[in-house]
Amino acid sequence: MFSALPCRKPISALHHHIPYALSQRAGFGAEKGRVMALKMNAEELMTFLEEVFPRVKGEFTLMELGPDSLRLRLNVNESHLRPGGTVSGPAMFALADCAFYVLLLARVGRQALAVTTGCSIDFMRKPRPAPLFAQARMLKLGQVLAVGDVLLFSGTDSRPVARASLTYSIPPERKTGIKHHGD
Amino acid sequence: MFSALPCRKPISALHHHIPYALSQRAGFGAEKGRVMALKMNAEELMTFLEEVFPRVKGEFTLMELGPDSLRLRLNVNESHLRPGGTVSGPAMFALADCAFYVLLLARVGRQALAVTTGCSIDFMRKPRPAPLFAQARMLKLGQVLAVGDVLLFSGTDSRPVARASLTYSIPPERKTGIKHHGD
Amino acid sequence: MFSALPCRKPISALHHHIPYALSQRAGFGAEKGRVMALKMNAEELMTFLEEVFPRVKGEFTLMELGPDSLRLRLNVNESHLRPGGTVSGPAMFALADCAFYVLLLARVGRQALAVTTGCSIDFMRKPRPAPLFAQARMLKLGQVLAVGDVLLFSGTDSRPVARASLTYSIPPERKTGIKHHGD
Amino acid sequence: MFSALPCRKPISALHHHIPYALSQRAGFGAEKGRVMALKMNAEELMTFLEEVFPRVKGEFTLMELGPDSLRLRLNVNESHLRPGGTVSGPAMFALADCAFYVLLLARVGRQALAVTTGCSIDFMRKPRPAPLFAQARMLKLGQVLAVGDVLLFSGTDSRPVARASLTYSIPPERKTGIKHHGD
Numbered sequence: 001m002f003s004a005l006p007c008r009k010p011i012s013a014l015h016h017h018i019p020y021a022l023s024q025r026a027g028f029g030a031e032k033g034r035v036m037a038l039k040m041n042a043e044e045l046m047t048f049l050e051e052v053f054p055r056v057k058g059e060f061t062l063m064e065l066g067p068d069s070l071r072l073r074l075n076v077n078e079s080h081l082r083p084g085g086t087v088s089g090p091a092m093f094a095l096a097d098c099a100f101y102v103l104l105l106a107r108v109g110r111q112a113l114a115v116t117t118g119c120s121i122d123f124m125r126k127p128r129p130a131p132l133f134a135q136a137r138m139l140k141l142g143q144v145l146a147v148g149d150v151l152l153f154s155g156t157d158s159r160p161v162a163r164a165s166l167t168y169s170i171p172p173e174r175k176t177g178i179k180h181h182g183d
Numbered sequence: 184m185f186s187a188l189p190c191r192k193p194i195s196a197l198h199h200h201i202p203y204a205l206s207q208r209a210g211f212g213a214e215k216g217r218v219m220a221l222k223m224n225a226e227e228l229m230t231f232l233e234e235v236f237p238r239v240k241g242e243f244t245l246m247e248l249g250p251d252s253l254r255l256r257l258n259v260n261e262s263h264l265r266p267g268g269t270v271s272g273p274a275m276f277a278l279a280d281c282a283f284y285v286l287l288l289a290r291v292g293r294q295a296l297a298v299t300t301g302c303s304i305d306f307m308r309k310p311r312p313a314p315l316f317a318q319a320r321m322l323k324l325g326q327v328l329a330v331g332d333v334l335l336f337s338g339t340d341s342r343p344v345a346r347a348s349l350t351y352s353i354p355p356e357r358k359t360g361i362k363h364h365g366d
Numbered sequence: 367m368f369s370a371l372p373c374r375k376p377i378s379a380l381h382h383h384i385p386y387a388l389s390q391r392a393g394f395g396a397e398k399g400r401v402m403a404l405k406m407n408a409e410e411l412m413t414f415l416e417e418v419f420p421r422v423k424g425e426f427t428l429m430e431l432g433p434d435s436l437r438l439r440l441n442v443n444e445s446h447l448r449p450g451g452t453v454s455g456p457a458m459f460a461l462a463d464c465a466f467y468v469l470l471l472a473r474v475g476r477q478a479l480a481v482t483t484g485c486s487i488d489f490m491r492k493p494r495p496a497p498l499f500a501q502a503r504m505l506k507l508g509q510v511l512a513v514g515d516v517l518l519f520s521g522t523d524s525r526p527v528a529r530a531s532l533t534y535s536i537p538p539e540r541k542t543g544i545k546h547h548g549d
Numbered sequence: 550m551f552s553a554l555p556c557r558k559p560i561s562a563l564h565h566h567i568p569y570a571l572s573q574r575a576g577f578g579a580e581k582g583r584v585m586a587l588k589m590n591a592e593e594l595m596t597f598l599e600e601v602f603p604r605v606k607g608e609f610t611l612m613e614l615g616p617d618s619l620r621l622r623l624n625v626n627e628s629h630l631r632p633g634g635t636v637s638g639p640a641m642f643a644l645a646d647c648a649f650y651v652l653l654l655a656r657v658g659r660q661a662l663a664v665t666t667g668c669s670i671d672f673m674r675k676p677r678p679a680p681l682f683a684q685a686r687m688l689k690l691g692q693v694l695a696v697g698d699v700l701l702f703s704g705t706d707s708r709p710v711a712r713a714s715l716t717y718s719i720p721p722e723r724k725t726g727i728k729h730h731g732d
Contacts (some may be wrong), residue, residue, distance in 0.1 A: 052632055083601055089665055090643040097638055116638055117511060118533060120303035120486050120669040122330050122348060124323035139334075139343055140307035144510055145483060145535065147305050149332070149346060151322075160322055163332060165305060165348060167484060167533070169511065235449055266418055272482055273460040280455055299455055300694060301716060303486040303669050327693055328666060328718065350667060350716070352694065486669035488696050488714060490689035505700075505709055506673035513671050515698070515712060517688075526688055529698060531671060531714060 038067060039109035045102050048110050060098060063133070065106060072099040074132040087127040087154070087161075096121065096150040096164035099134035104146050104168055107138065114146065114168045121164040130155035144170055221250060222292035228285050231293050243281060246316070248289060255282040257315040270310040270337070270344075279304060279333040279347035282317035287329050287351055290321065297329065297351045304347040313338035327353055404433060405475035411468050414476050426464060429499070431472060438465040440498040453493040453520070453527075462487060462516040462530035465500035470512050470534055473504065480512065480534045487530040496521035510536055587616060588658035594651050597659050609647060612682070614655060621648040623681040636676040636703070636710075645670060645699040645713035648683035653695050653717055656687065663695065663717045670713040679704035693719055 040048065042062050050057045064071040072095070074080065080091035097116055104114050133153045140147040145167060152162040223231065225245050233240045247254040255278070257263065263274035280299055287297050316336045323330040328350060335345040406414065408428050416423045430437040438461070440446065446457035463482055470480050499519045506513040511533060518528040589597065591611050599606045613620040621644070623629065629640035646665055653663050682702045689696040694716060701711040 088643075089646055089668075090639040093642045093668075094637075094639040116672055118484055118669070118671045119638075119642075120348060120667070122322075122350065122667045123665055124325075124330050139305075139346055142307075147307050147346070149348075163322055163330070163348060165303060165332075165346060167305065271460075272463055272485075273456045276459045276485075277454075277456040299489055301486070301488045301667055302455075302459075303484070305484045306482055486714060488688075488716065490691075490696050505671075505712055508673075513673050513712070515714075529688055529696070529714060531669060531698075531712060533671065 038065070038106045040106050041065075044110075045106055048105065049098075049102060056098070060095075062102065065103075067107070067138075068103075069135070069137040070099060070103040070106070072102060072134045072136065074134070076129060076132055080132075081129055084126075085129045087129070087132055089123060092123070092127070092132070092152055092162050093119065093121060093164070095132055095134050096136075096152060096162070097166060099136040099150050100148045100164075100166045100168070103136045103138055103148065104141075104170075107141055108146075108170060114170045116166060117145075117169045118167040119164055121162060123162050125154070125157075125159060125161040127152070127154035127161045128157075132161070142170075146170055221248070221289045223289050224248075227293075228289055231288065232281075232285060239281070243278075245285065248286075250290070250321075251286075252318070252320040253282060253286040253289070255285060255317045255319070257317070259312060259315055263315075264312055267309075268312045270312070270315055272306060275306070275310070275315070275335055275345050276302065276304060276347070278315055278317050279319075279335060279345070280349060282319040282333050283331045283347075283349045283351070286319045286321055286331065287324075287353075290324055291329075291353060297353045299349060300328075300352045301350040302347055304345060306345050308337070308340075308342060308344045310335070310337035310344045311340075315344070325353075329353055404431070404472045406472050407431075410476075411472055414471065415464075415468060422464070426461075428468065431469075433473070433504075434469075435501070435503040436465060436469040436472070438468060438500045438502070440500070442495060442498055446498075447495055450492075451495045453495070453498055455489060458489070458493070458498070458518055458528050459485065459487060459530070461498055461500050462502075462518060462528070463532060465502040465516050466514045466530075466532045466534070469502045469504055469514065470507075470536075473507055474512075474536060480536045482532060483511075483535045484533040485530055487528060489528050491520070491523075491525060491527040493518070493520035493527045494523075498527070508536075512536055587614070587655045589655050590614075593659075594655055597654065598647075598651060605647070609644075611651065614652075616656070616687075617652075618684070618686040619648060619652040619655070621651060621683045621685065623683070625678060625681055629681075630678055633675075634678045636678070636681055638672060641672070641676070641681070641701055641711050642668065642670060642713070644681055644683050645685075645701060645711070646715060648685040648699050649697045649713075649715045649717070652685045652687055652697065653690075653719075656690055657695075657719060663719045665715060666694075666718045667716040668713055670711060672711050674703070674706075674708060674710045676701070676703035676710045677706075681710070691719075695719055 042065050045065070046060070046062055049060065059075055061073040061075060062070070063073050074091070074095045076087055080087050082088040097119060101114070101116070108114065134150050135153065136148055136150045138146065138148045147165070147167050149163065149165040151160040152164070154161045225248050228248070229243070229245055232243065242258055244256040244258060245253070246256050257274070257278045259270055263270050265271040280302060284297070284299070291297065317333050318336065319331055319333045321329065321331045330348070330350050332346065332348040334343040335347070337344045408431050411431070412426070412428055415426065425441055427439040427441060428436070429439050440457070440461045442453055446453050448454040463485060467480070467482070474480065500516050501519065502514055502516040504512065504514045513531070513533050515529065515531040517526040518530070520527045591614050594614070595609070595611055598609065608624055610622040610624060611619070612622050623640070623644045625636055629636050631637040646668060650663070650665070657663065683699050684702065685697055685699040687695065687697045696714070696716050698712065698714040700709040701713070703710045
């Protein structure tokens with residue numbers, strides 16, 4: 001499934017600054033027949049992410065970006081591991097959250113400072129000390145709430161190690177400053 | 184997506200009492216390359232369900248059954264509606280729970296009295312007073328826990344109205360009586 | 367804990383139409399030092415609930431109402447039971463959801479048609495065929511989202527049979543019609 | 550509520566190696582009238598935690614330990630913050646998870662290598678760059694599953710910044726090695 005595994009090169013931005021026709025497979029977030037534009041392409045997204053969160057620089061690689069789905073890789077290193085050589089729960093949580101955040105940014109643009117309001121995560125298998133992949137999809141993009149889910153895969157194993165569902169609150173575009181969790 | 188909508192006929196049992204090769208699309212619960220047998224076919228599942236829960240007789244129709252996924256229809260009637268003509272939250276919860284329960288039964292067989300230990304559900308859109316469809320998939324089938332998720336669709340709309348993730352506790356096969364939530 | 371168990375009489379409305387000082391024990395939803403008024407008292411709440419959901423008439427009894435917490439009893443009958451004589455999952459979900467909904471109504475008033483956007487529930491013990499009690503508390507009451515949690519108790523047992531956390535979306539007051547899950 | 554805030558000194562172990570009578574306030578996990586012994590005291594817990602997770606050395610301080618509840622402080626530093634000076638989601642997740650893990654260890658002892666199987670978390674308010682406190686309680690301690698919840702508080706504010714519910718899988722005592730999420 002992840003044949004591009006050893007490749008660190010981000011997907012070409014060229015694929016992404018043109019409007020997308022509704023994906024037949026995963027187009028849940030979309031009105032039927034509507035054409036959906038991404039407001040940020042892959043390069044813009046990764047640049048923004050590393051500007052806003054300098055700590056994660058080099059940790060994430062965007063592998064694939066569509067109007068309603070995204071694949072993000074966590075380049076697992078020592079700091080993500082816990083005893084036994086498995087990836088820690090907080091690192092898995094952070095990957096799932098980040099993947100959905102980037103997908104949401106791609107759709108609503110950087111001016112909207114969305115915040116996580118809820119996450120439900122199930123840990124199903126022990127990830128090996130290998131790259132971890134998040135496959136995120138947008139299930140609902142409303143005016144004030146976005147809902148999606150994420151499967152996490154370890155290395156080339158096709159069985160998910162974890163699943164997460166996430167809810168984000170989307171503040172009005174004009175609002176400045178960081179949104180305070182739905183206040 | 185739901186072209187078979189007006190059809191109440193359960194899918195043919197013939198499709199289901201032979202072993203399944205791993206589905207390429209959704210085979211998350213499976214060891215790679217392993218062949219998976221369903222322990223109950225569609226007819227046996229619906230018969231068992233109506234024996235154990237006589238109250239739901241006629242409410243559910245099994246539309247599709249695979250080794251790791253299932254589609255179940257709730258034949259929505261007055262008792263499922265709330266004011267405004269939308270399907271109630273408890274009815275959606277019950278459909279999601281039932282869908283994953285039937286999928287689990289198909290895999291572990293009727294002797295194992297599995298119980299729901301947890302459910303996380305997001306309500307995303309208002310369902311119309313139309314049949315409601317649950318698309319369930321098995322993400323992990325372990326010795327003691329099973330984890331899966333479910334998307335709910337209203338009528339022929341391709342946008343999900345709700346998503347749910349469910350965890351079941353699977354008691355040892357020999358145990359008799361109803362399992363008490365992991366005691 | 368539930369010494370008032372056999373008593374069906376709703377708590378006196380007199381206790382509730384005066385402003386409340388911040389409860390020291392459970393005053394999570396409140397600004398420190400602020401005095402909080404309930405917008406509906408116990409009688410108004412139950413009347414409204416039975417108007418809006420005529421099906422539940424007689425099912426619920428409001429046992430206790432405070433600014434940030436509430437105790438609601440489900441008068442369990444045959445329709446709530448599943449085989450084995452235990453209360454069904456959907457009935458427990460409905461009780462938890464209803465308890466938090468009533469608490470939210472008490473705070474924001476009937477004009478605001480709040481809807482459940484998410485629920486996470488853990489089933490921990492098997493309830494006996496006895497009255498079921500929901501102890502709900504408000505953890506956050508924001509402009510657009512409310513968050514709370516609920517413990518469910520069976521009869522006089524002090525160990526909870528289930529716990530649920532709930533998120534509600536609160537539409538602007540002027541809006542008419544039923545809110546469509548955050549659209 | 551957290552008057553002991555600046556104090557880094559762990560609570561005295563003396564309070565904890567004697568059996569506890571059932572707490573009247575929070576004794577949810579307990580059989581009525583049963584006396585419950587903690588298998589590890591505060592010192593043993595923190596020593597074990599820092600042995601197993603050397604990375605967290607100095608991050609956590611155990612403030613209070615009872616048979617069914619615990620208060621743990623995260624000594625927030627730069628590494629826990631995100632832009633805007635707020636504590637990051639993964640840091641809050643890690644604190645909630647750790648708090649319930651320590652409470653579970655206190656009850657089942659160090660030989661049982663329990664693992665998180667699920668977590669549902671709601672982020673309600675933005676924590677300030679101040680110590681973060683987790684108030685955890687045990688709701689169910691079964692043979693194979695433990696369920697609890699956690700409220701997170703920032704500094705001296707009595708309003709919770711987040712709530713989490715957690716499920717742990719408890720492997721049989723004799724089993725060696727790290728449990729693989731319910732396999």
